[in-house]
Amino acid sequence: MLRTACRKTLLALAAGLLALPALAQNGPRAEVIHWWTSGGESAAVKTLADAYRAQGGQWVDMAVALGEQARAVAINRIVGGNPPTAAQFNTSKQFLDIVDQGLLNNLDDVAARDGWDKFLPETVLNVIKVKGHYYAVPVNIHMPAWIWYSKAAFKKAGIAAEPKTMDELFAALDKLKAAGLVPLAHGCQPWQDNTVFTAVLTNVGGRELYLKVLRDRDRNAIQSDAFKNVLLTFKRLQGYVDKGSPGRNWNDATAMLITGKAGVQIMGDWAKGEFSLAGQVAGKDYGCIAGFGANAPYIIQGDVLVFPKTDKPDALKAQKLLASVVTTPAAQVAFNSKKGSIPIRTDVDASKMDVCAQQGITIMKDKARHLGNGEIYLTPDQNGALADILTAYWNRNMPVEKVQKDIASALKN
């Protein structure tokens, strides 16, 4: 018994010793530029690297802090003729210009072989498919507009049940205020103001209005009373933030929930990383609301990898292998458990993921609830112009009609 075990170990060791150098020399080498640099993020990208290595590849990590910087590095290297094997972008129109310039390899054969059409959400497919070709492999799905709440703060304010509607949310915020707590933990930075707006647009405006405004850029919808109501509700939430909110980072706002100083935060599911770092458990110490009602939309945001143009057979091999590894269920669960996002496919074993992620995966099974975030429908430029107007409205007193007019003109071109 012991002897066989010993022999097996020895054999495995020998095989390992023989195999390792061979792998290191011959495996397809993938250099990947990404901006997954925070604690949870680098743990997540490590699982991806491990999955790729397990398939015999060599992973060369090129982490660049901050999305803008990482994308600038990737674009400069692509234009300069020294492209990486793969580069991270958001699930958005960010890489459309590079596709138009013919600087990316398409992944049509990988997509056909692995059957992407069968398991990827349509919203994601619409982004990665340009003129009938697949140009990016999705890595994860983040939902940017979760409503988080601290159970300790709710208890202190005497709020018995989780809010089920927008009105109940406002009632809860009033109670938190009365209890001397900060009702809404928020950092007034343009993108965070935008996150709150997204949550209001889906929960108050609804799916139809959301698509009309952000996807169709419909002037009438922007000028409608329904959209005016969305803007007014958005502005009403501003009355529940504290004085220290301008410039605050999102994780400092999450910390206010963790310490029980504040009640509610509207933020993407990356906030879970902060809660788990503080040893808090979803469903026990804090709650998560994806949206109000059984049909509330689930907003899709996320990251993709694109594969710059190359003719080198080795690089092509690496690109195809990586594109295939990323979408496998095991790699998906491993990566997204660390990242705080959910897998790009719903046919995975989610039993080991937290309750919020499980809730997200369940919602994703209903196609009618999928919605892209602003970046998916708007160019970076339009999206930025919209963010400027919303953040100005959040911070200043101005008539809502002017905001509607400004948004209409910003989304015109």
Add this chain to the structure above:
Amino acid sequence: MALAKVWSAKASWKRLVPWGALLPMALTVLVGYLGTALWSLRVSLSSARTFPKDDFVGLAQYERLFDNDRWLHSLQNLAIYGVLFIVACMAIGFLLAVFIDQKVRGEGVLRTIFLYPYAMSFVATGLVWQWVLNPESGLQQAVRQMGFSEFTFDWIIDQDMVIYTVVIATVWQASGLVMALMLAGLRGIDEEIWKAARLDGIPTWRVYASIVLPMLGPTVATVFVLLFTGVVKVFDSVVSMTQGGPGTASDVPAKFIMDHLFGRANIALASAGSIVLLLMVVLLVVPLLVLRSRSGDAKGHG
């Protein structure tokens, strides 16, 4: 004959040497400055987004730029900031220089202290300023804890006051440099003038105001040009202190341009913005330089 030839060859060689030495600098100016400025101008007339494009859309980007509330607001901020920053730096810098010029003890130490802020990166000091000015954790909180519970100093989160906090922090940083330049100017003033003024019984402040300051004209002009270019490209202080916020209340043109250059992938609009900034510098600084070189010529010939 042969000697003359050698002589003239030597002379022309001698004439060539300075030009040869200037060549790298000339190339840098032509390619590095002029070339890239022209390139920006070209891009600003196209519809380029992530990549430069060859088409021509006239002044459409400039129209869009001046139709943009955020850009106009950032220009307004730049004007407020520029005037206050330059005036405050000049005044404080000059007073500091006069103070040190009184042959105070520990001059070297004081000079170092005054100049120190300028030696530090604003990315770091800006963060400290942000903490000091934050009403929840900084100065306001400290004074309140000392017993003045009504004390309020929350400019950094106030839409209308935030730009003044940037002025305060950058004046703190740049005054030392102005002091150093002004002090060098003061030390260049002839002792005889002071002796003569003393004989005539003119009060010291009057000598500074009516005699020394006019004599410092060239120094003041240099300081002005330095500060002015600093104003036009102000970026790091705003980013590190307020990130342009609250909202976009403390936005400046350079930040607008950087946002559009990278995050928003609109290099045409960003280039249009930078050309506008370049024009501002050219329109304000060039007449000043011409004026100075004219007066210099006049002196030279007189």
